[in-house]
Amino acid sequence: MELRLYDTLTKDKRVFTPIDPSDVRMYVCGPTVYDFAHIGNARPVIVFDVLFRLLRHLYGADHVTYVRNITDVDDKINDRAARDFPGLPLNEAIRKVTEATASQFQADVTALGCLSPTHQPRATEFVLPRPDGRADMVTLIKQLIARGHAYEAGGEVLFDVQSMPDYGVLSGRRLEEQKAGARIAVDAHKKNPADFVLWKLSSENEPGWDSPWGRGRPGWHIECSAMSAAYLGDVFDIHGGGLDLIFPHHENEIAQSRCAHGTHAMANYWMHNGFLQVEGEKMSKSLGNFFTINELLTTEKFGGRKWSGEALRLAMLKTHYRSPIDWTVQGLQDAEKMLDRWYDVVGDAPASEVSADVLDALGDDMNMPKVIAELHRQSPESLKASANLLGLLTQTGAQWRANQTQDRSVDEGAVEALIRARTEARARKDFKESDRIRDELAAMGVVLKDGKGADGKPVTTWEIAR
Template sequence: MTLRIYNTLSRTKEDFRPLDPANVRMYVCGPTVYDFAHIGNARPAIVFDVLFRLLRHLYGEAHVTYVRNITDVDDKINARALRDYPGVPLNDAIRRVTETTYQQYQKDVTALGCLPPTVQPRATEHIKGMTEMISTLIKRGHAYEAAGEVLFDVASMPDYGRLSQRKLEDQQAGARIAVDAHKKNPGDFVLWKQSTPDEPGWDSPWGRGRPGWHIECSVMSKAHLGEVFDIHGGGLDLIFPHHENEIAQSRCAHGTDVMARYWMHNGFLQVEGQKMSKSLGNFTTIAEVLAQWPGAVARYNMLRTHYRQPIDWTVASLEDSQKVLRDWKQGVEGVAAAAPDAECVEALSDDLNTHAAFTRLHALAKAGEWAALKGSLLLIGLDLDAANLGEEKPVAVDEVKVNTLVAARLEARKAKNFAESDRIRDELLALGILIKDVKDKATGEIKTEWEVRR
């Protein structure tokens, strides 16, 4: 059976031909560990977990390498460390932020049914490789030093912008060159920047500093998958500038025509018909979803929409997903799983057409072919034997305590004490309380509603 993939690089669906069928290689951009991952971050984790499972089914478990990185050096992490741990030495504060967030992410994606990637490298483990790649880019005339930074020279790469289909001259038009006067071109991006004594930094040929975001993935993918590999995945928002700049760095450093042969991008997620935003009060973390819904329900709900299409995350769709899985669970209980259904595998092999795959699963359930259904669900990462899809026992709630905590959190938000606000949110979650910030359409004020999780 031939796997077909929509390749963002060519804007067409192509037959997948791995460089080496005995070593299929995939890289997916993972989280920047400065805050709990939101439900939009769950989409690439789930989508590319399904692809990982499918590749292992098609080529053998021992022949697929899946790398998903952890970005643990970033200015957002620095800012969070200063906010949450005032007075604590910055390196110690950063470690607390990254470890707490990393552990929560692992807990979240495991609950969503995702397998551990083959390798999960951290950016801080690859600083030496980053300085070496930057030095190579400078020697080859693709990077330069200016104003304490090392910058990539986008004009040095004739086909820069191929992935995003952005022309360099279009990016230059109307650019505010005065803001970054040290750049040769407005589109030049940072490879290395200086660190102050209070910021994390590493020694380099250009002084004590830290890497830019893009260079991290170029180095980690090369270290674990080689200069050219099969599949690179991530969210649609990463096409430009992140993935475009990854390609530029990697190709120019290695002298290759491509970095990855197939580029895959999942679509955006909105909540109840609106873009997810803290200002709208609909920003939802994975942990908050899992406090209310079983991980299997969230996973199935995410996969009902084709991965390249936008998805509307609604309570109604979650309720429907839960009902479907409850019905299927009753059918597959006590049944030994058969091999995945051929039509289901065929649907997944058509650019991860989970919608078509689920249509086939419904047909199997209707026909009472429970063994084939169970085997197919396992391929998609839905283990209904292990899933708790029943109603949870009512949670005893101290309403006075909950209302006091909710009010305290609201006051903390008004005072911009976000560390305390987040702490109270986590305390409420531990009590089995799900909170939601709602914007009053008349006054514009944010009000907090709460409910007992399911």
């Protein structure tokens, strides 16, 4: 099959050709660890996890390197640390915040069925030159200064956007327009209003590292330039993230990396996932429609019940990754229902080969709606194999149903006992009693499904009502 990907930089869908098929390299911007990840944060994690799985399938599991960074230096983190651990020294408080948040993030995305990336570097470990010689931020900034792309002014090191003739190509922003807009704060020490910070000095009570420009901390964008180079080289295959990162973050990453390395490109394909809304509205704390991944998994805040990670994953994948997605209770119910159905269809069937139709749809810039349509046409064996490729239907049907039951805290033993009593009542044609028991179970949220066993005798199964 052929893999075609949409590239934000060239605004077209192209056949994907890796630089080195024996080591396909992808970088995705990861979380800033200061608080629980929200459901919007989950989108790029899930979307690029599917791409990671697809690449592994196509090129071999040992021939794909996926890097997703953890940003553990940020002013929001400092604020949170000071707020939550006022008694502790700042560095210690910061470490507590970032470690707790990072491990929560791992637990959340694992529940969403995401594989661990090959590397998950932390920004703080790539500030200063490293013993292992991998790329670091300070060295990168030195190179930018040496090549005439950065300058020191007003206690900062700034990137000189005018030193890069094609700055702004990714986001379609020309420098002239930026000036005309006059929306950017004009700092007297900047040569150009669009110049951005590579390094800034830290005060006593801010985290800092000793550098040639004094004790300070890195700007926002340089970490990704350093960590991608550290593990993937100066030029790699795919760089992904949310739509909102196109400008300024990715634009500036490109500027830094290309100018520091003297390359024509940073990554050959730039991929961006669309945004998420909740029930038709922008998700925000003030609207009261702000949900973390963890809340959806473990509380009844969204739709009055808990949701399985697998249902969340499928709900997220039902929409093409570049389209805006409306996150709704209805959408989650649909996803869950689809999984119920598929688990029924698959039964105990072993996984066979991944469907060629599914692969073709997936290869068309990850056309997941098409993929799902194809999945509905598969045999049990092929459905299992194809869904597994997407990180779905990875449990057994029994596990899936058991988890559903557990989520709604239903006493299985009591249910089974009532069903036996009803079966007996039906056998003696006491339908009044049989219907009474059915109503009683319905009140517990249990729906009965009557059928016939292989021997022709009545068999009743049950599931949790939705």
